[in-house]
Amino acid sequence: MKRIGIFVYGVVSYAIFFVTFLYAVGFLGNVGVPKSIDSPREGSLGVALAVDLLLLAAFALQHSVMARPAFKKAWTRVVPPAAERSTYVLASSVALIALFAWWRPIGGVVWHLEGTFARGVAHTLLAAGFATVLVTTFLINHFDLFGLRQVWTHLRGRPYQPLAFRTSGPYAHVRHPLYVGWFLAFWATPAMTASHLVFAVATTAYILVAVLFEERDLVAEHGAAYERYRARVPRFFPRLAVGRAQRVDRAEAGAATELAA
Numbered sequence: 001m002k003r004i005g006i007f008v009y010g011v012v013s014y015a016i017f018f019v020t021f022l023y024a025v026g027f028l029g030n031v032g033v034p035k036s037i038d039s040p041r042e043g044s045l046g047v048a049l050a051v052d053l054l055l056l057a058a059f060a061l062q063h064s065v066m067a068r069p070a071f072k073k074a075w076t077r078v079v080p081p082a083a084e085r086s087t088y089v090l091a092s093s094v095a096l097i098a099l100f101a102w103w104r105p106i107g108g109v110v111w112h113l114e115g116t117f118a119r120g121v122a123h124t125l126l127a128a129g130f131a132t133v134l135v136t137t138f139l140i141n142h143f144d145l146f147g148l149r150q151v152w153t154h155l156r157g158r159p160y161q162p163l164a165f166r167t168s169g170p171y172a173h174v175r176h177p178l179y180v181g182w183f184l185a186f187w188a189t190p191a192m193t194a195s196h197l198v199f200a201v202a203t204t205a206y207i208l209v210a211v212l213f214e215e216r217d218l219v220a221e222h223g224a225a226y227e228r229y230r231a232r233v234p235r236f237f238p239r240l241a242v243g244r245a246q247r248v249d250r251a252e253a254g255a256a257t258e259l260a261a
Helices: 002-029 045-065 069-075 081-102 116-140 148-155 177-187 194-222 224-232 239-260
Strands: 109-112 191-193
Touching (some): 002 116, 002 148, 045 081, 081 148, 109 194, 191 194, 194 224
Antiparallel strands (some): 109 191
16 A cells, blocks of 8 residues: 555656646746736835745755755655655645746846747747757656656566666757756747746756756766766757867877877
8 A cells, every 4th residue: 555655646746747847838938827927017026026036046945955865865764765756846846836826027028029930939949948858858768757667666566776877869969958948948938028037047047056966966876977978978059069079089089199109
């Protein structure tokens, strides 16, 4: 019964995440939600800005602290290890739901694209961003990332096996295609309001800082394999990959020549 309970908990946590993800599409795209990121201002500018920054900070802290190995080690003394990832997913969803519910739009227009073509390009990039995020999760292993694989193996009485380190698909060109997708989702909009800009700047800054801690954890987990990968593949911009790989190849070739001499 305990295994069944953990499995049901994992499935419910995933369902809440999936609904939250769909709501995020509407929230950022201003489609089908009662209050979006670009809704008219509510209350004074100072109060609205303070509330929004507190909501963003709360999400950032939850998302980062619970992802650290030290926290996971301590946390699994409280929750079953098989439910640890599902709990993280659920907590992240709750933090996002709170952000959606209490977000205070501040109005103001930073840019507004005119013309069908320009607006179509912005909407296409927005959709491409969310599609990149979703597709990338499947390349990593969607079900492991959101805790379903863990609760399923536990239900079957099998030990959990961590995923192998892989660099196929877009990971051969950038180290963090998932974050590239989020950047598109945050910034690709035909009408950038001040409210949207605050959200985009804050979340982008968070990702740029969080990725440093994430890569430190990946080096600790995968060792030299990730170090070599990091040396030849850039973080976000695929065009840099060719030049950097060539520099690495030239450096390795130069070292080989010196050894031969």
